[in-house]
Amino acid sequence: MSKNLVIPIGPQHPSLKEPACFTITLEGEKVIEADIGIGYNHRGIEKSCESRNYYQALYIIERVCGICSHSHSTCYLSGVEKLAGVEIPRRAAFIRTIFGELERLHSHLLWLGVAGHEIGFDTLFMYTWRDRELVLDILAMLCGNRVNYGINTLGGVRRDLEPQHIDDIRRMCAKIEERNNYYVNLALSDATLAARLSGVGMLSKEDALKYGAVGPVLRASGVKSDTRRNDPYLIYPEIPFDVITYDSCDVFGRVVVRVLEINESIKIIRYCLDNMPDGDIIAKMPRKIPAGEVVSRYEAPRGEDVHFIKANGTDIPERVKVRAPSEANWHSMAHMLKGDYLADTPIIIAAIDPCYSCTDRAITLNNAAGSKRTDWEAIRKHGIEFYRNKGVDVSRILLPEKINY
């Protein structure tokens, strides 16, 4: 082709589960430039936390992500509990860990299926999603919900594990382990998988560190980095587990890291079940959190999750800042896409396990003066105007009085 072809992947495209726009410039079938446009899913979560008390904000935070809901709420809570100077009961920490690892199990299985679908291997997709149901059933049994568990609360957890639950979890672990060993074999031996994934989406160790990649993407580039090991929280300091790394630096490595991490998660869950102490599951929390700032870190299934919380002595947080793991991984995306085939674009995008709505944080509006900053009042006016033009009047919706612009 003499002229370079520009292909838009998104905002609506079958390979994307949420809207984002990748503008791919092609030379033949090769990508020579990739431009990433995100921000279609901004929901104003951080702002809405600032007008709610710590308990209400917890439920907002839990909905940052549909998959790593427990990660975000645990990350937020450990920050708030640190500010309040409250230590959660040991049994609560065990339960939180179990939920965190169950979440990692179903997140990784989900990702494996999505990856299979992106390379046209729908059988893998159907198999892993079938197995993921086992984990979701356990989660539904433990807390009544499949994805937004609502198990966390300030000072501990809301529900205890019953002895019969423990047996069910063990049975599920055995099944998942058996099936996952099959996937490990498949990943390491299947010829078409290797043909499609090896050497695709290369991100060298240096580049991974330069672009600030996190989680399985970073570990697949050979960097031994895991918040559960680097900066342990809950009961991770005492749990024996391996940090899985792989040094092929490509999408294939990311598959291997994730399937092996499933086995590590099962190991961690078993350790928790074996060593579960008795006792309370919730500690008393003060209603008002003393003024201060805290940064808390958590290893979500997709990588390191960072929350910053600023308290001002009232029962309402002054600022909650969420740095979701996908956000850290976006920066290396354009680099990974360049030089590969168009056919590999969906799997390279999927390989960081992107979560678009976790990532979209802020919006910048250009006002008439050409300045890039717009205050809250102007944004609100713009929003009302925007929806009025579409025939919806939102100006009569009242805001909580707490917000002073």
Add this chain to the structure above:
Amino acid sequence: MEFFQMLVFPGLIFLSVYSFALEYFDRIVYARLQNRQGPPWYQPIADFFKLLGKEVIVPASVSKLWFKLLPVFAYAANLAAFLYIPLTSANSLYPFSGDLIVVLYLLTIPTLCFFLAGYISEGVYSGLGAVRALTQLFAYEVPLFMALLAPAILADSWSFAGISAYYSAHPIMMLVNIPAFIIAIIAAQGKLERTPFDAPEAETEIVAGAFTEYSGKLLALFRFTVDAELVVVASLLAAVFLPFYASNFIISFILYLLKTVFIVFILAVFKGLMARLRIEQIVAFCWKWLIGIGLLQIVLNVIIKGAF
């Protein structure tokens, strides 16, 4: 009588009914391989009629005539090819020496129609799908021809009747063509644009490839063409590689169904077990391996023909 044959059996109506039936079979096998329930038997027909009822949108800048004619062309070529393939006896409806070549020629037309349909749609996805369809044509066409002509060389005839006559006289010779059969099955996956050779319509990359701009009745006709192609290719492989027939019509018909269902079963298993290859991997694979083995098969058949 001739009109009846063209319209009902082995013509249009049989082809339509059987293509729905084979699509159902293909989908249910694929579903069971994936541990799914699969569709009910009427699902392909329901899908077809639902699409017929949908609005047809023709892009503004596209030649309306060609946009509407191409699906008809593609289907007509399939039907014409089908009329020349023998189903229940050694002779097709209009047997002549060289009908094998005509069928192969007619079978190329649907792929060219897909290419043209994508090309005139003027969308980026359909354009890329069209280019990929054509690239893939160059990849699988040569091995498919080699694989189908190798048995003909051994039988010393370019007609289905001649092939059938030779192999019913020397049934053991059918075993010689097993490598060619395998090549033909793999190349047929490319012909039918099925996994692992479904790059021209890879939904996660280029939406629906050449058919992206098509909708409603026209898309229904294209889907129907793809289903009919499955029947035609399965019948063709059956006629070339399994050319034995019974004298009784009913038994022969059942035999035909078994042969085609067997071939579609193999195709469905392939589809379930593989990931999609990239277009350049497809071309490399076809030219490196399939053509190499195809050449060996032809050489082998020439030697055997000379020796016996």
